[in-house]
Amino acid sequence: MDSSRSWPATAYHSSLPDGRASGRIAVEAEDLVFHADSLPPLRMRIADMDIRFGGFNNQQAYICHSQLPAWTFLCTDPRLLNDDVIASHPFHGRKARRTNRASRNWPWPAKALIALTVLSITGIIALWTFRGEITDYVAGKIPVSVEEQLGEAVYAQVLSTTKESEDAALKAQLDAITSRLVPAIKDKRYAFKFHIVENDTINAFAVPGGHIVIHTALLKKAKRPEEVAGVLAHEIAHITRRHSLRNMVSSLGTTAVLAAIFGDMSGVVDGAASLLGQKYSRDFEREADSKGFQYMLDAKLDPTGMIDFFATLAEEEKKSGGGMSGALEFFSTHPATEDRMATLKEMMKIVPVGTVFEPIVVPAEAPAPIVPATP
Ligand SMILES: [Zn+2]
Missing domain, CATH: 2.30.29.30 (Pleckstrin-homology domain (PH domain)/Phosphotyrosine-binding domain (PTB))
Known part of the structure; x- marks a missing residue:
């Protein structure tokens, strides 16, 4: 053989x-x-x-x-x-x-590689398809206390570049609004903290965990307190719906967030700056609008304030000839305004006829203390 x-x-x-x-x-x-x-x-x-x-x-x-x-x-x-x-x-x-x-x-290592590639692609497609659900799942696992710590870090960043206003009249105006709005929020997980900061741009934004920052210009330019209430209701909804946190989970990735859950905040705090000036998705904006609208109704506040605020913004933009740089920051972080106005107008139709709103009463400015004439 x-x-x-x-x-x-x-x-x-x-x-x-x-x-x-x-x-x-x-x-x-x-x-x-x-x-x-x-x-x-x-x-x-x-x-x-x-x-x-x-x-x-x-x-x-x-x-x-x-x-x-x-x-x-x-x-x-x-x-x-x-x-x-x-x-x-x-x-x-x-x-x-x-x-x-x-x-x-196709030797077997190649076959194994092909199989792995196919599995990875399937995995990536699945992750992409369900990214919203995955983000929500991870965000849902993060306790409010962690979200609050994170909020403190973000707010510290805000304070490092701006200062809180000492304007007593603006504070009184804000108190009159928040004292109506906040008790009506049924979600009691968050202690909302409102801050007025010196800034000439018309803007307000929410920080995860409960801080809401309002620029002095927004309070000064609003035509009535309900407009401010509309903005705040919208920002409160960003917090209660955890939009910032959900954005963060998807941008920082789950590793940093899991580290945060287990007490290592360093990586997350480093990423906190990225939360400032972040844009929300259209879906988040829509959700904040409809939730905010509901908060206005719950507080017996006229929700047309939300719509009117957009009109005020448009007017300010016109006045500035569109050239007032940065003045309309709210527009840049809150896109699709036309859509949103139209949706809000649609929502007005579901408000029962005869609903009575209770106007916000802003206390008149306290008179200057009388200084007794010195003899
Ligand atoms: Zn928003």
Whole structure:
């Protein structure tokens, strides 16, 4: 037997002990011959044998022949298929080449890589499809206390670049509004803290955990307290719906957020600055509008204040000829204003006819203390 043309093989037949025998299969002239110590050589003509391929890599050759009925030979050595006699056979050769091509071009590491790639792509698609749900799930696991710590860090950043207003009249105006609005918020998880900061741009924004920052210009430019209340109701909704936190979870990634849950705030606080001036998605803005609208109704405040504020903004923009740089920050962080006005107007239609709103009463400015004339 020419060992360069013989390969380990197994013969299967019911007459064999355990139904099988190990040996070698050899190409001899025009025949394939199975040799085993316990058996006489078993010979079959290559020309009319039957080869089928199987196994995980399709390289196990199962060989049968009508000359040896009920016998099956298995050879797992791929070199058998490359033997000249088999490779040049018009039918077996084509079958073998097909099998070889399939397995040579795609060795198992490549197959594993392809499988991994397919799995990763599927995973990425799934993550992308369910990113909102995943973000919400992770955000939902973050306790309000962590959100508050984070809010403190963000608010400290605000204070590092601006200062709180000492204007007593503006504070009184704000108190009159918040004392109406806050008790009506049914979500009691957050202690809202309102801050007026010196700033000529018309803006207000919420920080996770309960801080709401209002620029002096917003209070000064609003035509009536209900306009401010509308803005605050909207900002409160950003907090109660945890929009900032959800934005943060999706931008910082879950690792930093999980670190925060386990007490390591450093990474998160570093990212806190990115929360300033952040834009919310249209969905978040819509949600803040409709929640805010509900808060206004709950507080018996006229929700048209929300719509009027947009009109005031538009007027200010016109007055400035669109050139007042930064004055309309609120517009830049609150896009799609036309849409939102239209939606708010639609929402007004569901307010029951005859609903009575209670106007916000802002105390008149306290008279200057009378200084007794010195004699
Ligand atoms: Zn908003």
